[in-house]
Amino acid sequence: MKKKKIPDNCSVETKLVRGGRLQSDAGETSEALFLNSSFSYETAEDGEKRFSGEIEGFKYGRYSHPNLAMLEERLSLMEGAEACVVTGSGMSAMFAALMCQLKTGDHVVASSVLFSSCNYIITQILPRFGISYTLVETGDTEGWKQAITAKTACVFIETPANPTLELVDIAFVSSLCEANNACLIVDNVFATPLLQSPLKLGADVVMYSTTKHLDGQGRTLGGAVLGNKKFIDETLLPFVRHTGPHMSQFNAWLLLKSLETLHLRIERHCQNAEKIAAALDGHQAISRLIYPGLPSHPQYEIAKKQMSGGGAIIAFEIKGGKKSAFKFMNSLKIIDISNNLGNAKSIITHPASTTHASLGAENLKKIGISDSLLRLSVGIENADDLIRDILGALAAI
Numbered sequence: 001m002k003k004k005k006i007p008d009n010c011s012v013e014t015k016l017v018r019g020g021r022l023q024s025d026a027g028e029t030s031e032a033l034f035l036n037s038s039f040s041y042e043t044a045e046d047g048e049k050r051f052s053g054e055i056e057g058f059k060y061g062r063y064s065h066p067n068l069a070m071l072e073e074r075l076s077l078m079e080g081a082e083a084c085v086v087t088g089s090g091m092s093a094m095f096a097a098l099m100c101q102l103k104t105g106d107h108v109v110a111s112s113v114l115f116s117s118c119n120y121i122i123t124q125i126l127p128r129f130g131i132s133y134t135l136v137e138t139g140d141t142e143g144w145k146q147a148i149t150a151k152t153a154c155v156f157i158e159t160p161a162n163p164t165l166e167l168v169d170i171a172f173v174s175s176l177c178e179a180n181n182a183c184l185i186v187d188n189v190f191a192t193p194l195l196q197s198p199l200k201l202g203a204d205v206v207m208y209s210t211t212k213h214l215d216g217q218g219r220t221l222g223g224a225v226l227g228n229k230k231f232i233d234e235t236l237l238p239f240v241r242h243t244g245p246h247m248s249q250f251n252a253w254l255l256l257k258s259l260e261t262l263h264l265r266i267e268r269h270c271q272n273a274e275k276i277a278a279a280l281d282g283h284q285a286i287s288r289l290i291y292p293g294l295p296s297h298p299q300y301e302i303a304k305k306q307m308s309g310g311g312a313i314i315a316f317e318i319k320g321g322k323k324s325a326f327k328f329m330n331s332l333k334i335i336d337i338s339n340n341l342g343n344a345k346s347i348i349t350h351p352a353s354t355t356h357a358s359l360g361a362e363n364l365k366k367i368g369i370s371d372s373l374l375r376l377s378v379g380i381e382n383a384d385d386l387i388r389d390i391l392g393a394l395a396a397i
């Protein structure tokens with residue numbers, strides 16, 4: 001197999017189409033799908049040398065594989081990271097990024113608004129192994145300073161946060177991590193790699209659920225962890241290779257195809273989201289509109305500093321509580337009711353009763369997820385069609 005190299009100075013669009021490509025002797029123009037779990041060697045000596053690392057080459061699907069290798073290289077080029085590991089889901093990526101480096105007695109700090117499964121891992125699973133945690137509100141500067149201490153091994157933040165779109169100042173938290181020798185992990189799902197580069201802002205590790213915009217068409221589950229070569233090779237890979245949360249070859253191949261259009265899709269997602277946010281701004285049926293691209297966002301200054309666009313997710317509160325929220329959802333004619341996000345198809349979610357229901361009423365209240373809150377994942381359909389759908393459903397309540 002031949003590596004089709006591209007010049008280092010290529011921009012991200014070119015990297016998303018061509019980065020990491022391996023070509024077989026057949027000379028295929030589209031990346032091939034290799035549906036195999038293992039590899040054979042010319043000689044016994046060849047096998048021995050591959051295992052000792054004396055010569056490079058694939059050994060076994062759980063260790064490395066052409067489709068995974070292509071995707072990992074393409075994602076690394078996209079993110080400007082030294083290395084990447086892809087996994088079977090966003091949650092396995094998150095769990096591996098933490099668990100590969102934590103041990104009993106360690107302390108973890110995280111933002112208080114998190115995707116519910118990330119919250120579950122930090123507050124329910126890690127404590128079973130003697131790993132303590134502190135949750136900090138996104139904008140609580142003093143809180144972050146007090147929580148991150150020499151005892152802190154990892155800090156996990158999600159910005160914008162799911163579903164309230166609160167922001168964490170990555171450069172600020174990174175400076176606290178650096179001073180305390182803690183590893184900063186950023187869940188960059190909501191911002192997407194094209195709007196925010198956590199590694200450039202000082203993060204040590206960035207993770208994705210590729211299930212969202214990276215696939216972008218609602219077909220596969222997947223995850224990715226990106227960081228420097230030392231962390232990936234010496235800390236993450238031994239954990240992943242022995243515990244086996246790897247991505248399937250088919251999903252890796254599908255994601256290679258998805259990435260070719262990522263820049264086009266994100267551009268359209270964001271244009272549509274901006275138009276919809278503008279159309280909803282000041283609407284009489286809406287009591288609160290949250291979009292990082294609007295100056296009315298409480299942390300707009302942070303958005304301007306670390307994001308190059310407002311993103312593809314809008315949250316809003318509807319007057320009249322859960323009853324009105326459900327009536328609105330049921331009146332939509334185009335937009336799907338679902339709990340997923342980052343899809344070509346626009347999706348509306350009621351987090352309090354679905355994605356975040358497991359947090360319980362008290363926690364939901366604490367982190368500002370009310371019964372009136374809706375999360376809109378804006379797709380790539382025609383913006384005017386979507387606006388007509390939304391305004392029509394608002395008129396129906």
Ligand SMILES: *Cc1c(COP(=O)(O)O)cnc(C)c1O
Pocket residue numbers: 089090091092094115117118158162187189190209210211212221222223
């Ligand atoms: C969806 C999501 C995850 C989990 O990803 P899966 O692929 O569903 O496992 C983690 N973080 C955020 C912010 C998400 O939206």
